[in-house]
Amino acid sequence: MTQNPIRYFVVLKNPNGLEHSYFEDSATADRWAARYIALQIYGPELVDDVPFTIASRPSALVHLVSEPDSERPLKPRQPHELVVSLNVTGNARLSPAQVVDDIIKAALEKPEVFVGGSPDIPFASSDHWCVGDAADPMFSDRSAAQRLIRADALRTRPNTTGKGVNVVIVDQGLDKRELGSSYGGGWKVGAAVPGAPQQQPGSIRRPHGMMMAHNILEVAPDALLFDLPLAPPRISNITNFLSLAYAAYSVALTDVWHWKRGKYPGPWIFVNPWGIYDRSSEVPLGGYTTNPHNCFNRLIGQVVADDNDVVFAAGNCGQFCPDMRCGEEDQGPGYSIWGANSLAQVLTVGAIRADSMWLGYSSQGPGQLALGPNKPDLCATSQFREDGDAFSINTGTSAACGLAAGVVAALRSRWDSARVSPHQLKHVLNQSARKPPGLGSNPGLRHRLGHGVLDANAAFDQLMMQFP
The missing domain is CATH 3.40.50.200 (Peptidase S8/S53 domain)
Structure with a gap:
């Protein structure tokens, strides 16, 4: 029986070079991002059967964790962290709820990769949404x-x-x-x-x-x-x-x-x-x-x-x-x-x-x-x-x-x-x-x-x- 997907947010640390892959506005970049996250959680065994998709492209959810010294930066700084919205669907072996449990566990065990995760977005200190990033600007x-x-x-x-x-x-x-x-x-x-x-x-x-x-x-x-x-x-x-x-x-x-x-x-x-x-x-x-x-x-x-x-x-x-x-x-x-x-x-x-x-x-x-x-x-x-x-x-x-x-x-x-x-x-x-x-x-x-x-x-x- 098909189960309803779960929306879940993860925050990834942003090592040099990672953001360049995320900033591509394409389905290929989305698939790459999903595979990257699955690799961090499950290793190579599930890379070809990823139990989630990217719900919102990371390029639309990049945020600055700390405010600059000036209250009004003239130019955006390189983000230290990336917020990614996942649509957790599960697969033949894992239910959506089990996948979320695995994400939570990985976030605790791999602080060098994950900053955190949450089913709600207020946890992300500077998360934001722009109308131009959405297929439908009327969210609700x-x-x-x-x-x-x-x-x-x-x-x-x-x-x-x-x-x-x-x-x-x-x-x-x-x-x-x-x-x-x-x-x-x-x-x-x-x-x-x-x-x-x-x-x-x-x-x-x-x-x-x-x-x-x-x-x-x-x-x-x-x-x-x-x-x-x-x-x-x-x-x-x-x-x-x-x-x-x-x-x-x-x-x-x-x-x-x-x-x-x-x-x-x-x-x-x-x-x-x-x-x-x-x-x-x-x-x-x-x-x-x-x-x-x-x-x-x-x-x-x-x-x-x-x-x-x-x-x-x-x-x-x-x-x-x-x-x-x-x-x-x-x-x-x-x-x-x-x-x-x-x-x-x-x-x-x-x-x-x-x-x-x-x-x-x-x-x-x-x-x-x-x-x-x-x-x-x-x-x-x-x-x-x-x-x-x-x-x-x-x-x-x-x-x-x-x-x-x-x-x-x-x-x-x-x-x-x-x-x-x-x-x-x-x-x-x-x-x-x-x-x-x-x-x-x-x-x-x-x-x-x-x-x-x-x-x-x-x-x-x-x-x-x-x-x-």
């Missing part, structure tokens, strides 16, 4: 994405539907017709009219703002959404954008102040799936991106001080596969989370796959020293399709930001800001996040994942203990 579906952050568990908890919670999506616009009763209103920003998003030329997919709305409502279905259509697809003039952003936010905050005392008295959350990817248009350099006294940074700080939650996407300028919009000098550790995204007061969200693997485009900390160096705060899921609808996709740290905002909205329907301040809620989310092995001792891993993987269920339990 929504159900798996929400299970990872345990958002599905909130459905069994009382008063966690987002009822009475108001969420402002600061993005490219919402579709009020599609949202129906979930749409609360919005503000005109320049030529952008709330509730009527502009379709991007050449795109037939749903608007970016509607991806955000869907992620929030899937976790907090009774939340009321408001549209602040501020963010362009690309911020090409930072000065002009900030001027518009300051004015738009100021108008919205004035209305929210009155609405809190009138028809919308519940908690308010501002969700920002945008950031600065290229600082070349910033004059002077650092005037916004590193300056705590910048008027927009101070305004966002005041939003939180007024008992509103603020959630930002970390950005998509991670060092391994940055977005094409990212500036040459605006990528990687310490150089990819700028401005308000880096403020200590806000919740900044990075991105991982549904199996916890860090996405190599997710912007990395530390944040800016004068704003908030401990960034990102945590990570949530991205690169997933909708259940039953492969055409509707969720990508980037924006998708992760939307899921995290949904969790905030769900929790806020039980604990409003009068009971739990934005600072306290952010602290609980960070402390209850699942911590992968090595997070506390590995700065590189911490700069990728922050405090770990968002855990909505654990956050609920911690809030129940602290604020029953």
